[in-house]
Amino acid sequence: MKKLIEEIVARCSALINGCSSSQKLDDVRVRFLGKNGEFTGILRGMKDVPPAEKPIIGKLINEARASLENFLKAKESELAKAELERRLASEKIDITLSNDTEIGSVHPLTLVKNEIVDIFIGLGFSVQDGPEIETDFFNFQALGIPLDHPARDMQDSLYVSEKLLLRTQTSTMQARTMLSTKPPIRIVCPGKVYRADDDASHSPLFNQVEGLVVDKNVSLSQLKGTLEMFAQRFFGKETKVRFRPSYFPFTEPSVEVDCTCSVCGGKGCRLCKGTGWIEVLGAGVVNPVVFENCGIDPKVYSGYAFGFGVDRMAMIKYGIPDIRLLYENDVRFLKQYK
Ligand code: DAH
Numbered sequence: 001m002k003k004l005i006e007e008i009v010a011r012c013s014a015l016i017n018g019c020s021s022s023q024k025l026d027d028v029r030v031r032f033l034g035k036n037g038e039f040t041g042i043l044r045g046m047k048d049v050p051p052a053e054k055p056i057i058g059k060l061i062n063e064a065r066a067s068l069e070n071f072l073k074a075k076e077s078e079l080a081k082a083e084l085e086r087r088l089a090s091e092k093i094d095i096t097l098s099n100d101t102e103i104g105s106v107h108p109l110t111l112v113k114n115e116i117v118d119i120f121i122g123l124g125f126s127v128q129d130g131p132e133i134e135t136d137f138f139n140f141q142a143l144g145i146p147l148d149h150p151a152r153d154m155q156d157s158l159y160v161s162e163k164l165l166l167r168t169q170t171s172t173m174q175a176r177t178m179l180s181t182k183p184p185i186r187i188v189c190p191g192k193v194y195r196a197d198d199d200a201s202h203s204p205l206f207n208q209v210e211g212l213v214v215d216k217n218v219s220l221s222q223l224k225g226t227l228e229m230f231a232q233r234f235f236g237k238e239t240k241v242r243f244r245p246s247y248f249p250f251t252e253p254s255v256e257v258d259c260t261c262s263v264c265g266g267k268g269c270r271l272c273k274g275t276g277w278i279e280v281l282g283a284g285v286v287n288p289v290v291f292e293n294c295g296i297d298p299k300v301y302s303g304y305a306f307g308f309g310v311d312r313m314a315m316i317k318y319g320i321p322d323i324r325l326l327y328e329n330d331v332r333f334l335k336q337y338k
Contacts, residue, residue, distance in 0.1 A: 001042075001049060001057050008038055009064045016068075016075050025079060029072055039065060108337040109207055109326055112314040113190050116209050119233045120188040123226060125211065128189045130176050133160055134167040142175035143250040144289040151249045156196035158204070166194035170210035171250060171307055174286075177212060178294035183301050184215040190310065200322045207310035212286075214296065214303035220253070220285055223304035227257055227283065234313070235262040242277065251284025251305055262316065271319065278316055281308030 012032045019025040032039045042061060049057050106114075117127055136147075145151050155168040173189035189210040198204055213222070228241045239262065243255040259280050261272035268274040283306035288298035311323050318337070320326065325333055 001045070001053075002060060005042060005060055005064050008032065008042065009068060012039070012068055013071060016071050019075060019079065022076065022079050022083070025072065025075055032068065033065070033072075039068070102335075105335060105338040107326075107334060108314050108318065108320075109310055111337055112317060113207060113209070113310045116230075116234065116310065116313065117188060117190055119230050120209075120211065122233075123229060125186050125188045128173055128177055128187045130167075130170075130173045130189060130191065132167055132192055132194070133164055134172050136163055136165065138172040138175050139165060139167050139169070142179075142290065142293045143171055144287050144293070145249045149249065158194050158196055167191075168195050169193055169307060170208040171305070173210050174212050174250065174290065174305060175294050178214065178291070178296055183296065183303075184213075185303070186213050186215075187211070200324070201312075201315075203311065203323045203327055205327070206323070208307055209310060211283075211306045212303065213305075214286065214291075214301055216301060218285075218302045218304055220255075220304065223283055223285070223306065226304075227281075227306065231259045231280070235259055235317070238265060240266070243283075246282060246284075248282055248284055250287050250290050251282075252287040254282065254284035257281045257283055257306070263319070271316070280313070280316070281306055283307070 012028065015028045015031075016025065019028060031037055034040065039061075046054065046057065046061075121127070139157075140149070140152060141147070157165050157168050159165045170189045170191050170193060173187070173191075177185055177187055177189075189212075191208065191210075192205055193208050194205055195202070196204060211226075213226075224241065224243060228239075231239045231241050238260070240260045242258050244258065246254045246256040248254040257280050258277040260266040261269060261276055261278050263269050263271045264276065266276040268276045272278050283304065286303035286305055291298040291301065291303075311326055314320060314326065315323065
């Protein structure tokens with residue numbers, strides 16, 4: 001019996017030693033220590049052992065079983081450790097690999113609008129917002145453009161109903177502000193405007209910034225000083241500004257404002273078509289008719305106003321040749337302006 005036990009222990013140990021996976025180890029366990037295993041078989045043979053030897057053989061069997069179980073346990077943890085190491089090696093994550101997620105950026109129009117607004121805030125202006133669907137009154141009539149006025153042809157309007165239209169200009173904010181706020185007024189109004197127009201330099205939707213100052217003794221020279229300061233901050237310190245006579249129904253006198261070309265500095269290049277100057281915005285002294293329409297006494301107050309296209313400013317600043325590029329949302333174009 002003793003020999004048989006030693007023989008089984010030796011065979012089982014050899015098999016445990018040779019196991020290369022937990023699965024195989026489990027098979028060995030079942031084969032020797034399972035319900036019908038070889039070792040269990042010996043226990044059944046105990047009934048034939050003479051009573052005097054029973055305690056000795058019983059002790060031997062228990063010790064042999066305990067040592068096999070210990071051996072199995074040790075091999076099991078050795079295999080589990082090896083398996084873990086294999087997995088760690090094969091499933092390695094290389095955290096130094098670059099991550100291709102792209103970070104978004106601000107749209108160039110927003111970038112330019114923010115820059116323009118920031119400059120005017122620095123000059124003491126505050127920012128006003130207003131509706132894009134507007135009444136004929138605020139878009140035209142309050143600004144000195146009655147129903148049959150030929151100036152309506154200057155802007156191709158998009159009507160929503162007989163009396164409502166998509167605002168064609170942020171000048172609407174002049175009347176809205178004057179009717180709701182007492183002077184002194186010093187505001188800029190950035191926003192979207194709409195016109196039935198579509199080519200390389202016109203988009204049916206574009207962006208403007210309107211400016212309005214109303215106070216006692218406001219003059220054309222203050223307008224020029226303010227716009228000069230703005231242009232120098234936006235285009236560069238050397239920028240000069242010139243006024244050309246123009247016509248807008250809501251200003252008198254009206255001017256077209258040019259800046260020296262930011263590319264050639266005034267010498268003449270392709271951007272400025274050889275003139276050295278770039279037309280940037282419309283402006284003027286507030287027409288007394290507008291004051292009267294908005295309940296402000298033109299004998300006490302005077303003012304100036306200006307309005308320009310944000311798109312145009314972005315195109316000049318970044319040399320963008322076609323306004324439609326700003327609305328196509330081509331990521332290759334947009335990501336240049338990070
Ligand atoms: N609203 C004009 C336009 O869209 C621009 C403009 C010109 C605004 C003169 C003004 C101004 O405030 O005084 O063409």
